Amino acid sequence: GAVVSQHPSRVICKSGTSVKIECRSLDFQATTMFWYRQFPKQSLMLMATSNEGSKATYEQGVEKDKFLINHASLTLSTLTVTSAHPEDSSFYICSALGVPEQYFGPGTRLTVT
Amino acid sequence: GENVEQHPSTLSVQEGDSAVIKCTYSDSASNYFPWYKQELGKRPQLIIDIRSNVGEKKDQRIAVTLNKTAKHFSLHITETQPEDSAVYFCAASKGSNYQLIWGAGTKLIIKP
Numbered sequence: 001g002a003v004v005s006q007h008p009s010r011v012i013c014k015s016g017t018s019v020k021i022e023c024r025s026l027d028f029q030a031t032t033m034f035w036y037r038q039f040p041k042q043s044l045m046l047m048a049t050s051n052e053g054s055k056a057t058y059e060q061g062v063e064k065d066k067f068l069i070n071h072a073s074l075t076l077s078t079l080t081v082t083s084a085h086p087e088d089s090s091f092y093i094c095s096a097l098g099v100p101e102q103y104f105g106p107g108t109r110l111t112v113t
Numbered sequence: 114g115e116n117v118e119q120h121p122s123t124l125s126v127q128e129g130d131s132a133v134i135k136c137t138y139s140d141s142a143s144n145y146f147p148w149y150k151q152e153l154g155k156r157p158q159l160i161i162d163i164r165s166n167v168g169e170k171k172d173q174r175i176a177v178t179l180n181k182t183a184k185h186f187s188l189h190i191t192e193t194q195p196e197d198s199a200v201y202f203c204a205a206s207k208g209s210n211y212q213l214i215w216g217a218g219t220k221l222i223i224k225p
Contacts, residue, residue, distance in 0.1 A: 001159065032211070043202060043215045044157070093156060100145045100164075100211050104156040 002028050004096050006105030013084055013112055020080045021108045023094030029074035030096035035067075038091045038107075050077045084112040115140040117205050119216025127224050132193055134219045136203035137185040143205040146179060146186045147213070150199045157202060161188070190221075198223045 003026040013019050023033055031052050036044040048069050049057045056069035068080040081088055089112045095102035116139040126132045138146075144165040149157035163170045163177045163186065170177050174193075179186040190197055200220050204213040 034212070043217050044213075046212060049210060049212060091154075097211055100206065101147065101159055101162065102211070102213060104158070106156045107154075109154075 001101070002026075002096065002098055002103040004094065004103045004105040006094055006108055008108060009106060010109045011111070013110070015085055015112055016083055018080055018082045019084055019110060020078055021092055021094075021110075023077045023079070023096070023105050025075045025096040025103070028096070028098065030077075030098070031074060032097040033071060033077040034095045034097070034102060035069060035077070035079050036093045036095070038093060044093065047079075081110065084110070086112045088112050115143060115205060115207070115214040117203060117214045117216045119203050119219055121219060122217065123220045123222070125222040125224060126193055128193055128195060130193055132188075132190045132197070132221055134188045134201055134203070134221070135185060136187070136205075136216050137183075138205045138214070139184065140205070140207060141181075141184065143207045143214075145206045145211070146177070147204050147206075148177060148188050149202045149204065151202065151218075152199045160201075193221075193223050195223050195225060197221060 005024045007022045033050040035047045038044050047062045050069050050071040052071045058064045071077040093107040094105045119136045147162035150160045151157045161177050174191045176189040200218045202218045203216040206213050
């Protein structure tokens with residue numbers, strides 16, 4: 001299957017700071033990428049759909065000004081958690097759409113102290 | 114909107130026995146049904162998928178069945194092994210955006 005990388009794998013930041021997570025499709029061009037968050041022992045929750053060259057589409061209840069998504073190229077999408085708070089601590093996972101399959105990155109464990 | 118229900122939430126089977134996980138979906142327009150395996154702290158990995166024009170698909174010890182009329186699909190794992198222990202998620206999608214609607218997950222425990 002296709003390879004999707006995500007960086008960083010783990011990050012600890014202080015409350016009020018911003019954190020950027022990168023998602024890269026290494027061996028194919030992904031017009032569409034998805035961002036999820038996952039709490040312990042729960043399913044994946046779709047946050048937004050990221051389309052190259054256009055604004056992301058956010059799911060209901062997800063603050064677009066807090067979770068900034070940029071999909072500037074066919075191989076890179078970024079998620080920036082702005083003014084992070086402890087409740088933002090979670091496992092964030094991206095995926096790249098290979099139609100119809102989604103190829104997942106390894107995830108980023110964010111801890112906000 | 115689409116809703117996917119998954120049962121059971123936890124399944125414990127003896128090594129070598131079969132395991133069956135079931136999902137139902139609500140939107141009859143859904144046409145793609147993947148199953149993902151996720152180990153603790155790792156990414157979900159696709160193990161098998163099925164499209165709505167097929168009733169069954171098999172890949173070695175893993176099979177998926179789809180009943181469009183009843184709107185349910187199932188994952189079957191035969192001759193279970195310890196490395197099958199993980200959380201399994203079903204999902205459904207449709208149309209042009211390919212967004213996945215996820216089930217709640219099933220924790221599969223293989224007892225030695």
